[in-house]
Amino acid sequence: MRLTVDHVTRYAYDHPVRSVVQSHRLSPSVFAGQKVIDWEVTVTGGVKGAQHRDGAGDLVQGWTIAGPVSEIAVAVRGTVETTDLAGVLRGHRETVPPDCYLRETTPTRADVALVTLARSASGEDLLQLAHALSAAVSDAIAYRPGVTHAHTTAAEALALGEGVCQDHAHALIAVARIRGIPARYVSGYLSASADGSAHEAAHAWAELHVPGLGWVGFDPANRACPDDRYIRLGSGFDAQDAAPIRGIARGAAVEVMDVTVAVLQTAQ
Amino acid sequence: MAQFNEMFQGTEVRAPYARLQDWVATMPEELRSLKQAEAEALFRRIGITFAVYGEGGDPDRLIPFDMFPRVFSAMEWAKLERGIKQRAQALNAFLVDVYGRGEIIRAGRIPGRLVYQNEAYEKAVAGFVPPKGVYSHIVGVDIVRTGPDQFYVLEDNCRTPSGVSYMLESREIMMRMFPHLFRENRIEPVDTYSEKLRRTLASVAPAKCAGEPTVVILTPGHFNSAYYEHSLLADLMGVELVEGQDLFVEGECVWMRTTEGPKRVDVIYRRIDDAFLDPLCFRPDSMLGIPGLMDVYRSGGVSICSAPGAGVADDKAVYTYVPDMIRFYLGEEPILQNVPTWQCGRPNDLAQVLDKLPDLVVKEVHGSGGYGMLVGPKASRDEIDRFRAKLIEDPGNYIAQPALALSTVPTFVEEGIAPRHVDLRPYCLVGERIELVPGGLTRVALTEGSLVVNSSQGGGVKDTWVLAE
Missing domain, CATH: 3.30.1490.270 (Dna Ligase; domain 1)
Structure with missing residues (x-):
């Protein structure tokens, strides 16, 4: 499937800021399921900085903006040819050992309810167990925007019984780790479907490590494994660690962020 | 428990201490208390009051200095030196390995869980080999002694071990107060440390660096308990002492603000923890670090000493496996034993x-x-x-x-001279070469019978002598 992305993040400041530094994970992952046709990231007034591919296989690009500026726009535009691999991250080069992703982080910390949820799932093998855990998270947390925020933990979302894709991903990571399965947070895009679920076009899901298959994606928010409607950008322990844009500005200003994303399927 | 006294064996004086015997015997009581007061005044004047790394305690409290030196013969030191260098080499080989292919874990010699699930294992540097393959550029090896030939390593410090300023200042003060001791004994100098440190840091400049590398020391600031040491080392090396706000990332480099405009920085000897280095990579609330530093570091634009992630080698659970590391990477038997x-x-x-x-x-x-x-x-x-x-x-x-029967060294106490337990922290430098200044920080438990030498627990420091022959 051919997907085009038009993703603009605008930062507006009430006072001009200086010395803005950003670190981006905004390039499609290199693996058998994705082929970049064209891809460009621009930052208004920005100077491209150092670039490297990290141990998890993500392309990390630094940017600096000397300023003073009152508005910054980070625009991502591109086209990717995707293939449905049933969630399997085939042909992805990385050096971070899977065991590294058994570590707890603040948003994925286990509590009694998460442990109970994790134990409720069963499967004949690890892959089935992973599917069962993902289904259990889908059942336990209903999709509802606006009830959780950026710092909501998996435990809090589970207690609420509601949340968005970030909460689903954190919860799945938590329950997988409880069952001894390395799990990580993935950020990316999801193309709009006919029923108009474009509000989660900037999307997140989880990957669980299954011996024999490697990393396999699970999207509890949509009760599915990522297929050719998904574009994978990068991964991390949790949402903050996997954030497509991390940035900081000098100056005591209030920042207002506005994001528009459109991911469309295009004819070849 | 039989305790090894480093000066006396029965009534016999051990050879390295022979000349000190006369020194003490002929020292009048008044002179002693006068000199002790003088030493304290000197320490106070230079302002060296900090606690050794991670010990907490009152940062303004003066750490007691004991004038009675701790002495090693050339032969004793030769063995220690080989053992410490061997350890520093193996620890660095381990770090390069666990951030690379992890051969030692694949070979089943160390459980992967201890390494990869360790908080100190930095995913952000996996797959990266720092210049010259060095992660830990200053390895502080804490050593205790239980007999003439029995030395044990208590722990390794691979991040930013501190206390080296005590090694330098203790010597300075001893030389000032008792110059004749340094004429009568052939004592190896320790003041070469700063030049060796500078050379070590310069030797790991990134490949992109052309010409003489610009080295800086990054300190969390004057409120830090080791700030004195940071400024002393900057002074002795002739490099800038900077805080996070003095540095910034632009383009593919790290720059230092100077009165003549921005100057490119090649090597950062950081005295702040990984977590605070870069808010874009680690703790987002850190005000001490430099935003974007890790992106420059990972792309080879700047060197950070010690390298982020080095801490996974000095974890107390990983410590148990250091002898295995020595065998695995160097194919040698460990010269110094673990406890x-x-x-x-x-x-x-x-x-x-x-x-x-x-x-x-x-x-x-x-x-x-x-x-x-x-x-x-x-x-x-x-x-x-x-x-x-x-x-x-x-x-x-x-x-x-x-509980080891730590060796004792005679120490000046209220009642005169009495044996007190000691440990040793030498500072091994790892860059293009591995170097060790003959000496280190000797900490002494001033309370009778105490085995805890930490300054926060009533420990003091001594000058450490290595005899030239």
Whole structure:
């Protein structure tokens, strides 16, 4: 499937800021399921900085903006040819050992309810167990925007019984780790479907490590494994660690962020 | 427990201390107290009052200086030196390995869990080999002695071990107060440390650096307990002492603000923890670091010493495996021994530990500074019972070791001269070459019978001599 992305993040400041530094994970992952046709990231007034591919296989690009500026726009535009691999991250080069992703982080910390949820799932093998855990998270947390925020933990979302894709991903990571399965947070895009679920076009899901298959994606928010409607950008322990844009500005200003994303399927 | 006195064997004076015997014997009582007061005044004047890394305590408290030197013969030191360098080399090989292919784990010599699930394992540097393959550029190896030829390594410090300013200042003060001692004894100099450190740091400049590398020391600021040391080292090396706000990232480099405009920085000797280095990579609330630093670092634009992630080699649980590292990477037998250590996380070990708790020293895996530890032979029944409960609740958080009969060195105390327990922290430099200045920081437990030498627990420092022959 051919997907085009038009993703603009605008930062507006009430006072001009200086010395803005950003670190981006905004390039499609290199693996058998994705082929970049064209891809460009621009930052208004920005100077491209150092670039490297990290141990998890993500392309990390630094940017600096000397300023003073009152508005910054980070625009991502591109086209990717995707293939449905049933969630399997085939042909992805990385050096971070899977065991590294058994570590707890603040948003994925286990509590009694998460442990109970994790134990409720069963499967004949690890892959089935992973599917069962993902289904259990889908059942336990209903999709509802606006009830959780950026710092909501998996435990809090589970207690609420509601949340968005970030909460689903954190919860799945938590329950997988409880069952001894390395799990990580993935950020990316999801193309709009006919029923108009474009509000989660900037999307997140989880990957669980299954011996024999490697990393396999699970999207509890949509009760599915990522297929050719998904574009994978990068991964991390949790949402903050996997954030497509991390940035900081000098100056005591209030920042207002506005994001528009459109991911469309295009004819070849 | 028979304690090894480094000066006396019975009534015999051991050779390295022979000349000190006359020195003490002929020193009048008044002179002694005069000199002790003078030493304290000198320490206070230079403002060296900080606690050794991670020990906490009152940053403004003066750490007692004891004038009685601790002496090693050339032969004793030669062995220590080989053992320390061997260890520093193996620890660095381990770090390059676990951030690369992880051969030692694949070979089953170290459990992957201890390494990869360790908080100190930095995913952000996996797959990266720092210049010259060095992660830990200054390795502080804490050593204790139990006999003429028995040295044990208590722990390794691979991040930013501090205390080296005590080594330098203790010598300075001793030379000022007792110049004749340095004429009568052939004592190896330690003041070459700063030049060796500068050379070591310059030798790991990134490949992109053309010409003479610009080295800086990055300090968290004057409120830090080791700030004196940061400024002393900057001074001695002739490099800038900077805080996070003095540096910035632009384009593919790190720059330092100067009166003549921005200057490119090649090597950062950082004295702040990984977590605070870069808010875009680690703790987002850190105000101490430089935003974007890690992106420049990972793309080879700047060197950071010690390299982020080096801490995974000095974890107390990983410590147990250092002898295996030496065999695995160097194909040699360890020259310095580890203290036998029980991992309480292992059920068999835990049972043994609980069985003989009153004879053991129990430490937290991630603890430092002598806090949260149990010294069995010195503890009350109550304290032991409390620790037993802690161990059962969270065994994985503890290791246990036999209480060693630490060696003693004569020390000036209220009643005259008496033996007190000591340890040793030499500072091994690793860059293009591995170098060790002959000497180190000798810490002394000033309380009679105490085995805890940490400054936060009433420890003091001594000048450490290595004789030239």
